[in-house]
Amino acid sequence: MLRIGFIGGGKMAQAMAKGFVSAGLTKNENILASCIPQDTVSLKGLKELGIPTTFDNKDVVKQSEVIFLATKPLVIPTVLQDVKSVVTPKNLFLSVAMGVTLKTLEQNLPAESRVIRVMPNTPALVREGASVFVRGSSVKDDDAEIAKKLLAAIGTCEEVKEYDLDPVTALSGSGPAYIYVMIEALADGAVRMGLARDLAYKLAAQTVKGAGTMVLETGSHPGKLKDDVTSPGGSTAAGLYQLERGGLRAAVITALEEATKKCKEMAKTSQ
Numbered sequence: 001m002l003r004i005g006f007i008g009g010g011k012m013a014q015a016m017a018k019g020f021v022s023a024g025l026t027k028n029e030n031i032l033a034s035c036i037p038q039d040t041v042s043l044k045g046l047k048e049l050g051i052p053t054t055f056d057n058k059d060v061v062k063q064s065e066v067i068f069l070a071t072k073p074l075v076i077p078t079v080l081q082d083v084k085s086v087v088t089p090k091n092l093f094l095s096v097a098m099g100v101t102l103k104t105l106e107q108n109l110p111a112e113s114r115v116i117r118v119m120p121n122t123p124a125l126v127r128e129g130a131s132v133f134v135r136g137s138s139v140k141d142d143d144a145e146i147a148k149k150l151l152a153a154i155g156t157c158e159e160v161k162e163y164d165l166d167p168v169t170a171l172s173g174s175g176p177a178y179i180y181v182m183i184e185a186l187a188d189g190a191v192r193m194g195l196a197r198d199l200a201y202k203l204a205a206q207t208v209k210g211a212g213t214m215v216l217e218t219g220s221h222p223g224k225l226k227d228d229v230t231s232p233g234g235s236t237a238a239g240l241y242q243l244e245r246g247g248l249r250a251a252v253i254t255a256l257e258e259a260t261k262k263c264k265e266m267a268k269t270s271q
């Protein structure tokens, strides 16, 4: 079975690790995640998942074929310099770090290291992730196949160009957070109108899931699907009018712009 390692055992690493195990791609005991000793929250989470841990990033490189780089972006160059001496051609690196370019990753590893940039999202935990990946300069077709196999097992997977990664990060990388805010707001509105909170969260979450599935499975334009819900003179039209008045679309569009800018800034500061 594939030996998968994570340098940085936080939220994204745990979501992917759990997804890989649920998909039967590997077993808990074949994964190794590194943490820093002070990070008791991640250590606890990994222990609960049954994933072995180490405080030495070099252990992850020595023991794993596929290594996910899952620390915060700014730490990545330091981490790579630390492990560089033990990297061998058998290691395939998959970086999930927002904004850290292939150039920066490759410059901090031995020449011809196989590096892939990935942008996953946390629904990987329930195998409903949306991931994209970009090949580094020394990546072979077999390496891309490994990335595809891993990512497709925890959701959808697309290969893209590196210039797409910042808007992808803003959309599907960060997107779950925007949707959770929407679910909270939908439920808060319903609770305000008298609905029990548990039922409100359940209905809000299923509505988001159902609407997403409609877009994916019918292939219809979201505008048409919206029109299908909006009866003339009805309640939806009354609600939509308030969303437009509140500037929902402009707020979402600007949020994506700001998140993309943040990725571009990170590309510069993490060089």
Ligand SMILES: NC(=O)C1=CN([C@@H]2O[C@H](COP(=O)(O)OP(=O)(O)OC[C@H]3O[C@@H](n4cnc5c(N)ncnc54)[C@H](OP(=O)(O)O)[C@@H]3O)[C@@H](O)[C@H]2O)C=CC1
Residues within 6 Å of the ligand: 007, 008, 009, 010, 011, 012, 013, 034, 035, 036, 038, 039, 042, 057, 069, 070, 071, 072, 073, 075, 079, 096, 097, 098, 119, 120, 121, 122, 173, 174
């Ligand atoms: N969360 C998400 O939804 C997504 C995250 N990502 C990317 O995943 C990466 C991790 O994000 P996320 O999981 O949210 O962040 P977390 O802070 O939860 O995870 C990062 C982990 O790395 C640890 N760490 C810090 N320094 C080192 C080191 N030198 N060696 C080993 N581990 C170290 C951190 O410890 P400590 O906290 O104590 O510093 C922390 O446990 C980021 O680069 C982010 O851009 C990508 C897509 C989605």
Ligand SMILES: O=C(O)[C@@H]1CCC=N1
Residues within 6 Å of the ligand: 098, 169, 173, 174
């Ligand atoms: O917030 C972040 O920076 C990371 C990248 C995408 C999701 N989480």
